[in-house]
Amino acid sequence: MLSETPRTRHRRIKENGRTDPADLVAVLAAGLVAHLGIVIDGHPMVVPTVYGYDEDHIFLHGSVASRSLLLEKEVCVTVTVMDGLVLARSVFEHGVNYRSAMIYGAPRRVTEPAEILHGLRLLSEHSAPGQWDYVRQPSKKELAATRLLALPLTEASVKISDGFPSDGDGPDAALGLWAGRLPMVTTWGTPEADPLLAAGIEPPAHIAGRSGSNAHPAAPAVRIAGQETGTA
C-alpha cells in the first residue's frame, strides 16, 4: 500500500468539510480529556491528558520528567465526546454519535512566565472553573516542575455525528425491528469531601453548583455539517 504524505492525509480529512473553527472550539469546550499521540523511537504512544484552550492554541501540561511532553515533536491531539449509540436494523449499520477533534502540529514549549500562567489558568479553568481564584496558585518551584506545551489550532479536523440509523427506508425496515439511538449523558455528581478536611468547610458554589449538570454540554454555536443536532 502506498504511504501517504501528511499533506495528502490532511487534505483528505479536510474533505469531510467540518473544519469550521467554531466547530473545533465547540468540541474543545465540550470535552475534558484529550488523547495525545506521539511517536517515540518510531512507535506510536497515546496518552490521556487534560487540556485547556483559547482561540489560538490548545494547552497541555505535565511533569518536566514526562516523556510524552518531549519538545519539538509532531503530535496529534484528539478530543472525543461520546454522545450515544446508533442502533440500526442490521449490525453493519450500527454506529456511534460523537463529537471529535483532531489537531496536528509540533507544540511549542511555553517558557515566558506570563504565558505559562495564562495557559495553566486555562487548563485549570476548563475542567475546574472557579478553582484558579479559589485555591493557592502555583509557586515558583511548582512552575519550574511543570512543562506547558502550546499547540496551534491551525491544522485540525472536526467530526460530529448526531444522526439516526440510515436504514429506515431500506429493505431492512421490513424486518419490523426497533431502531433509533440510545443517548448517553455524563453528569457531574455530588462533591465528596476529602476525609482529611476539617469539619465545617462546605464546598463553594462554583463546585457544588455543578452537581447534576452535563459535563459535555453542546455549545450553542455548534454548527453540524450535513445534519441537525438535538440541541442546536
Place this chain on the structure above:
Amino acid sequence: MLSETPRTRHRRIKENGRTDPADLVAVLAAGLVAHLGIVIDGHPMVVPTVYGYDEDHIFLHGSVASRSLLLEKEVCVTVTVMDGLVLARSVFEHGVNYRSAMIYGAPRRVTEPAEILHGLRLLSEHSAPGQWDYVRQPSKKELAATRLLALPLTEASVKISDGFPSDGDGPDAALGLWAGRLPMVTTWGTPEADPLLAAGIEPPAHIAGRSGSNAHPAAPAVRIAGQETGTA
C-alpha cells in the same frame, strides 16, 4: 534528549505495577471508545473507535478503505474512562480520577470467516449487548467491506486513579479551603426512536433496560494498585 527504545519504555511503564490482566480487562469492560494511535509517514495520528475484546485480544474494525486500519503497523490503543476531578487546596495538586489502559503491538488482520464473526460479535455486544441476535447479522458483502484487526493483550499497562487530594496533611490544609473530589457519571438515556420507524414498534428490553444505568461501571474484580476504590 536521549531517545528511549520501546523496551525501556515499556519496562518503565510496567514499574507502575498495574499490569494485572484482571485490571486490564476491567478497564476494557468499563470503556466504550478506544483511541487508536498509529504512525503514518512518520507522523502520529489518533483516531477514536469502538472496540470489542476477549481474554486474549482487543478487536478493532473499520472500512477496508480506512487508512487507520493499515496492516502490520505497530499501534498503541488507549482506552480511558474519566471518573471525576480531584480538587485540591492548590492548583498544582489538582488532578483527575480515571481508569486507563494502553495496549501496544502490531495488530493482525483477521481473515478466517469464523474469527471475523467472533470478533465482530464481540465488538457489537460490547457497546450494544443483545443487538447481535436481535438485528440482521452481516451479509457476505458487508463482511467483505469490513476490516477486522486483532491486537493481542500481551503488552499493556493500566493506570487507575481513584483517590483524594494529597495535600490534606500538608501546609496548604491551613488555608481552610474545601477539597475533595467531584465525581462524574455517564448514564444511558432514554431510547429515541428513528423518525422513520413504523408505529407500534417498541424498544426491546435489552435496549430499554439500559436507561439510567452507568455506561462505565466499575467491574467488581478491579484491583486498584496502591489505593482503594469507592466501589470495590
